[in-house]
Amino acid sequence: MVRKLCVFPNDSLLSYYKKGEIKERYFNPKNWFDEVHVVSLFDEEIETHYVKTLAGTADLVIHKFGKANLTNYKGYERRVTDILKEIKPDLIRSYNPLVQGWIAAKCAKNLDIPLVVSLHTNYEQQRLELKKERYLQYLKLSYAAKTIEPFVFKNADAVICVYKFIIPYAEKMGAKNIHLIYNKVDLDKFSPTEKELVNKKPTIISVGRLIDQKNHRYLIEAVKDLDVQLIIIGDGPNYNSLTEFAARISVNNKVQFIRRVPNEELVKYYRSAIIYAQPMENLGGIPMPVLEAMACGLPIVMSKREHGQSEDIDDSIYFVENDPKEFARAFSQIISDTTMQKSLRNNVLNRIRAMGGEQMENKELSVYQQLVEPQSK
Structure with missing residues (x-):
């Protein structure tokens, strides 16, 4: 048949x-x-x-x-x-x-x-x-x-x-x-193994279409006073305005924009980072890159959901107000606290294994x- x-x-x-x-x-x-x-x-x-x-x-x-x-x-x-x-x-x-x-x-x-x-x-x-x-x-x-x-x-x-x-x-x-x-999410492909890309500074990564609802501008503002590297992977209508904004506030040396990375190559970027960040406004659910980053053992910093919304991953996520200062505070806390890093890493790995x-x-x-x-x- x-x-x-x-x-x-x-x-x-x-x-x-x-x-x-x-x-x-x-x-x-x-x-x-x-x-x-x-x-x-x-x-x-x-x-x-x-x-x-x-x-x-x-x-x-x-x-x-x-x-x-x-x-x-x-x-x-x-x-x-x-x-x-x-x-x-x-x-x-x-x-x-x-x-x-x-x-x-x-x-x-x-x-x-x-x-x-x-x-x-x-x-x-x-x-x-x-x-x-x-x-x-x-x-x-x-x-x-x-x-x-x-x-x-x-x-x-x-x-x-x-x-x-x-x-x-x-x-x-x-x-x-x-x-x-x-x-x-393919847990054999997306996993927390050795880094293939090594960055000199703690790296924060965000992956997704560059649209208003995802508020990537908040991440760019958040790293202004931090000694970190921000990698934003994705394309969309806000690409030019975001690159111009990074230059205008003088953080273009801290922010790397990559328009497209094939899915099979994304894993090496996740593994090179210390945090995955996902600002969201009026967007429910779980963006696919969040699941992939979890599978690679990255702590997830994400905007708080609207009232009444929840997903199975929520008990493993570090939620913050949708605000640049709140993202900056969370980044600083996680980077400086290795015990917190380990706890968040274990939480995301345990959760993603249950829904792989x-x-x-x-x-x-x-x-x-x-x-x-x-x-x-």
Whole structure:
């Protein structure tokens, strides 16, 4: 029996590749599927051989349809359905409940194929943020909340939330069979072994897209009066303003910006650091770099969560107010106190081992098996 999975990703695989986010078996837990078919609803896409590892040992096929959005998505239904009729997948997975989710749900319903929808953000929270700054996008997502999202959740056989804070949104939208499965971290790859990069000064690292909500400016301010090195890895709309800010406050000699590092090379940067820092504003969940840094044994300094939000890692994190002075105080305390360093290191390692990639991959596979195997009997 040849098992086939059809994936509707949240972004183009080209985008995954550019961000250095090509991860082994990301679409194929435990190599359970023999074929992985990706339905790409984007104008630009990458050649298959660059991203083959996403499918593990399975054959990877990318079906390119061009850009779909909230204004033209209905025209894609028949075209995608015809392709899926030929593929005959055992399961469909959509990585959002919007355009990709709607088309995936339509195909799943028409062809009687199990559908799994995964949620990587709280769209209700996202709408509130967009209402303040990008009203047109807010209106589009408000339309989706009334029409597209309820249809997707109604037709999803299982919903995977990658953070706890997303679950209330999924429940409110009528999702059933909800599973909490955190992003997978390969603990064999990300581990606290010998340093490959040696820095002269204590090094603080932060990895992620350079956007307003992540407040990297706070970290730049925090190191102004500290004898440390700050490494910021990531790209985004704030890249130029952040580099200019570092120069303006005369800390550009302490701050190193690296726009992109392939995921397989990130580990050596984590191992070179003494602290991982994650400022956040109105962003719930656990950014993937936080989990990777934990696996490398780095103490995590992170902005306090909003009231009512919590995740399984929280008992191992050093939380501070979202303020440059508070980050600076935490950095100084950890760097000067080796006993604290050791305690925080042990805490993060114990926590990440309990929720590592192996456990999450098994949970994801179990969801698939429960939906697929009864149909094959």
